[in-house]
Amino acid sequence: MILNLVITGVGGQGNVLASQILGRAGVKKGLSVTIGETFGLSQRGGPVMSHVRFHDGRVVGPIIPPNMADIIMGLEPLETLRVLPELGRPDTLYLVNKRPIYPLNVIAGDVAYPPLEGIKEILQENSRKLLWVDGTTKSMELGGAIFLNTIMLGALVSLDNFPLTIEDIEEIFRVTFKGERLSQNLSALQIGRELVLEYDQES
């Protein structure tokens, strides 16, 4: 096994596209890839999760076995916290976009969204490392919430020892997007990369 990666978030955040891009880059690089996606009704604002597994061609299933995630990339804090007990382990690395998307039951006041600081603390204390970034703000600055997944991808592949590089992703982008979309997504990747570099400098 080379890497078990979980991408978690909310329907509409571009989770599935991000995992697909990673998968294609992986295959291009000669890796074996298995990606499991859970959506369904969930694409309507519910939780969406992808399990991305880079490996060496052995028999692997589309679900990462319990507590075997090496990296958990959270596009939304609550959804990251949700998968912690089932997939995380003490040496998991978390890359989390800290901007909440409030569930309807929270909006309605039926239940409370756990305090952000609390989520951060729990993740920090029960992981190898936590990168707690403000991807949404960067994305809005770039032109809308739709770039969040690419920004997070840029951050992800800039992590130490990640099996893919930013250039690998760029290569896939060049055959996926055209014109302005391409240049925006390329910038988004760089923004993500900077988030990680700055983060490491600060801490």
Added chain:
Amino acid sequence: MEIYRRELDNSKVLLQGNEAIARGALEANVVFGAGYPGNPSSEIIETLAEAAKSLPIYVEWSTNEKVALEAATAASFSGLRSIVTMKQNGLNVASDFLTNLTLSGTKGGLVLVTCDDPSGISSTNEEDARWFSRLADVPLLEPSTPQEALHMVKDAFWLSEQIQNVVILRSISRLSHTRADVKLGTLPDFRVRPYFDPKVPFHTFPIVPKHQRRHEKLRKAKEWAEACPYNEYFGNTEKDFVIVSSGCAFLYAYEAVEDLGLWDQVGILKIGVSYPLPERLILDTLKSASKVLFLEDVDPFIEEGVMALLSAHANGVKPKEFFGRNSSHIPVAGETNPYLIRRFLSDYFGKDLAYGEFRNRIQKLLEGKVPPREFGFCPGCPHRGTYYAIKKALAWDHREGFVSGDIGCYTMGIWPTGFNMVKSVHAMGSGVGLSSGYGKLKELGFGQPVVTVCGDSTFFHAALPAIVNAKFNNSDMLLIVLDNSATAMTGFQPHPGTGKTAMGSITEPVSIEGICRSMGMEVEVIDPYEIEESAQLIYEFLQKSGPRLIVARRKCALVQGREGGFPFRMRVNEERCRGEECGCGRYCTRVFRCPGLVYENKKKKAMIDEVICVGCGICASICPMGAVERGER
């Protein structure tokens, strides 16, 4: 993924399970594809339809699964290879034709793909469609990976032609939506000569001999199953504890045995042909086993097949202990998953589950702290407006009216996002059939009004016969067709009302109003964004009798988002917003529940979440103070 490009021949690409099925079909020289959208099956026809734009094949979205199977059968009868796709519920719809067709037999290879949805992740039920292979006496293949799916589809076509009958390929959500690297084969030239030989008719008579013949075909398939590579034993030679498993469960089992270091104690028999079972292989593998664990999705289908087989050969096999769904060692319902399997194996063999303590500690730590994420309509979704209008109309009407629902995004009307309006949901079109019945109960003293909702695609799929029934029997039925111009739930496939076919060609739209008007029904159209007017019209229609139709027409918000978006930039006028005070009590956020409109607890004011809000503007008419304002974009 443009899987139909010849440059990709023999290369390795990332394919989704459904894409692999489509590619396998293309490599098998399929020239006719038909299906009805339904998670998790939809991408197969979508992929083939895309391919049809540059390959000489025909692909369609049919009005329902039975019609899809019938249409594809025409190709088979004319000697061509055809594929039909559907989800588990779809096979129920198609089953009447299927059980007849398998008596008459087929000619060109005909493969029926059913994608089941264990745990009902995007379904109204949890159902194991594999039983249909036994009902119709046809072979059933179950792949585990996208790569295997590609190969199996090709073999399924071959087998179908060998036995001159339908072959079912069964996927599940987990496989259909798995992406993995797949080594492709080569695409054929798709040259075909369709010809129906009038000397060889296809019908079910005489029935008993045809039924007998069907079993002979099955026997032939069994011979093939014995030797085919999809059934395989992995592990030690003692074969004392054997896991019999299929589909994705096989993968989980394999990984679990590996990770728990159990290969010296456990062997795995992978089943790829689940019906008819490879008898000799099974008897051979299990004859000396003392324990057998079955892992499959969803029902104990292989489990019961194997048990029956072992009882028939009880003399020659060792007594066994069985673990599986029948013994409740595996829960009788729900998807099989790695945790379930590992927990059983680690308990049984006294092994520690890795990070078990971590898991327990964190689970305790988070208890009650992680609220569930309630399902909801998208921001801008017209269904929210329609249900709100229905809510008002029924409240005004004051006779304890309710909504009889159906399947689509609007099924979420059973939840707070649809104001819990919908009180029943079952099969496609059933809400309408139910309503044709409620509409006759008045004569028996029933005093409650019923609104029935159905989507535009559902209208054509299965609602039509129920509507005709209501007309025929003059039932007091109020039908609201939620026309968002797409099969939104499953990914925006076209349907007869959209004026476009699966392959993108233009066709004259079939008018929902036109159909109903021609039956003499009273018909009106409302705009779900105009809540008060819509509610008033629904209220007025509730007071009328006989079968009547309201079309609630607005484009799906996701489609509108792609096609230029919405006109407004919403804002909350904080001076006017009453927040929790009397006169409002957080009405917009508490009751209307749009994800784009949130509540600022500190300020005690509503607020637009700019990341989420699309700017449809409906909420402006909800606020009792007019505090939610429509600004320019």
Added chain:
Amino acid sequence: MQDHKSAFEAIYGEVISQGLCVACGACVGYCPYLEYKDGKVVIIDSCKVGTGRCEAVCPQMDILRNGPGKAALEEGGGYFLSKALPKEFTKNAQYGGVVSAMVSYLLSTGRAEKAVLTDRGGKGSPKGVLVHSPLEVISLGGSRYTASASLSALNRLLKDGQPQRVVVVGLPCQMRAVSLMEKRSEIRSEQVFKIGLFCTWAMEYREMSKLLEKEGVLETPIRFDIPPPPKNIFLVEGQRGKWEIPLDRMRVAIQKGCALCPDMTGSYADISVGAAEGIEGHNTVCVRDTRGFELLEELTQKGILKVEALPEANLSHLKTAIKNKRERATTKLKERVSHGDI
């Protein structure tokens, strides 16, 4: 005592779901939870606000909790016989057009900017309207014998919080509701002129419509009347005819909640107006305060109203009617208490 319940739960549980609501409209139009539709105050959704005005301004709640309240006429008040002299006020009027005349006068002299009246209905039941021109006032003359929740129109004004001088025409329950609003300082007494209508009961719109349809009335009636006893009939007049329906056949349409109301003459109003039994084209007027007397005097001086003493026979009949209604309500209230309903 009711602390654990939200205001909404109280009004819903004790009044609306008990069938005691009389559709005065005091709780309608201010918030999104309660609406009036064709004779019924209906619930759109449930509200969780702890202390709310719906409970505080509900006249039925007031009776249930605080008893019958004010007497019909306190010291200093008086009963008169009156009618409007200009034809325009009497042509659409129920009887003497005194109400229309007073409202028109208050609007045209600027003493009121808006009047809360009841429209004629048509597509659906009659309901509250805000009117500012005397011409509109005249066009809305006559009595609709169904409750109209017309105070919803007043609430629309209050919601916007603008200080307004308004005149409110309404039934006794509505006069009680407005005085409860005054008590809560939602509106100052000097801002609102209250003109009450005498009332024994009002009907529920949907029930009445159903009955009328059965009686062959297939249009929106223009005029209703209940001539004085012993006639015991309900008169309906439309474009296409006149119907005399035995009153007993209409009684099932009477609002259940009216039985709880002790007030015949709108005791909380400045001036109340009713029929003058046996004296066609005239009204009985009951004046309760200085504002009332001043208005009556002014209108007499201007030659708009003719005012005389109420004949002794009328007065004694009226007093009996007032007494009967109060006694009936008091008994009903006691019944509810002994049944543990409240």
